[in-house]
Amino acid sequence: MKKLINDPRAVVDESVEGFGMAHPGLVSVHPDPLYVSRAGGAVPGKVGLVSGGGSGHEPLHAGYVGLGMLDAAVPGAVFTSPTPDAIIPATQAADGGVGVVHIVKNYTGDVLNFETAAEMCAAEGIEVRTVLVNDDVAVEDSLYTAGRRGVAGTVLVEKIAGAAAERGDSLDAVAAIGERVAQNVRSMGLALTACTVPHAGKPSFELADDEIEIGIGIHGEPGRQRVGLEPADAxxxxxxxxxxxxxxxxxxxxxxxxxxxxxxxxxxxxxxxxRRAAQLLADRGVAVVRSLVGNYVTSLEMQGASVTVLRLDDEMTGLWDAPVHTAALRWGV
Incomplete structure (x- = not known):
């Protein structure tokens, strides 16, 4: 294993500390319990947005804290759900007095821990709504989930719901637009190589040099099938x-x-x-009117890619175009 790390047990803490040092105008890092919040604190009168999950998927989620997206993010250990004791203060930090929306990827640990945190926050007077993201069409009931996994579509939910919150929508309205995005987005990925979790020290699965895993999960979970090496278009x-x-x-x-x-x-x-995905959509008579290409929801150093399609309406398109200023997404400002 070759990685730019010190102690495998300190990777997340040191990475998040460095992230905060690199973006002091955007975020504040809270080390114990670990979470990241929007610089300057919650915006009074604005619905707060909180997300989180295991680390190793950077820039998800901390990279999306800022104007037009999240108000707080909770990074767990690598590929491990954050615990309620970190989710609760992150929710409190995001609360501008009108409630908070939790955006949760559909992994069993994430769902249970965010649910527990939401109940405890409600007992303290913070209204919480939850939007569940389950966009992966590859498999149902994988190693980590009951039902479909939440993958790259999470970024689109965070951006569009974040824009709705920024324009002043109510708690229920922000949750509703988040749900609408979640219901209209689908993803599927593939892996050319496995990734190596720092504390494990070895690849998460084995792939022959001429094999591709189709339908891979972002934690290295197996997918639908293994196929031989094929051209990119296929x-x-x-x-x-x-x-x-x-x-x-x-x-x-x-x-x-x-x-x-x-x-x-x-x-x-x-x-x-x-290029090929856009051609295939054009062949179906579907117009690609917005696009995003790059590393937005990763799996450590895995070689591979995923394709995500969101069915748009006029409101969602406008919210996608709305200003955003985070470490990983920025336009219109």
Whole structure:
């Protein structure tokens, strides 16, 4: 194992500390319990947004704390859900007096711990709504979940719900737009190589040099199938087809297309995937009107990619275009 780390047990703490030092105008880091909040604290009268999950998926989630997205993020240990004792103060830090929305990826630990934290916050007078993200079409009931996993579509939920909160929508309205995004987004990924969790010291699974894992999870969970090495266009078809079919996309619809890197794939290759995915959508009569390409929800240093499609309406498109200023996403400001 070769990694730029010191003690494997200190990776998350040291990484988050460095993140805070690099972005002091955007975030504040709270070390014990560990969470990241928006610089300057909660915005009075604005619905707060909180998300979190195991580390190793950077820039998710701390990279999306700031104007137009999250008010706080809770990083757990690598690939391990954060505990309620960190989620509770993060929720308190995000509360501007009108309630907080938790955006939760559908992993059993995340769901249970955020649910516990929401109940305890409610007992203290903070209204909490929860939006569950379960966009992965690859498998149901994986090693970490009951039902579909939450993957790269999480970024789109955070951005659009965050914009709704920033414009002053009510707690129920912000939760409703988050739910609408979650219901209209689907993703699927593949892996060329495994990743290595620092404290494990070895790859999370074995892939032969000529094998690709289709439908991989962001924790290295197995997917739908293993196939032999194929050209990028063929591999992209393995991803885009199930995503579009599951959404039931029809000709004339408009979508946002996200091609997400898993951490170790060059941007040049991601654009090769984007090219074919956009062509396949055009063949279906679907217009790609918004796009995003890059490393947004990763799996440490895994080589691979995922394709995410969001069915857009006019409101969601406007909220996507709204100003955002975070470490990982910035436009309109």
């Amino acid at each position: 591999l992209t078809e393995h991803l885009l087809g199930p995503v579009a079919d599951d959404l039931g996309l029809a000709g004339g619809e408009q979508v946002l297309l996200l091609v997400n890197g898993m951490g170790g794939t060059p941007l040049s290759e991601l654009y090769v995937v984007y």
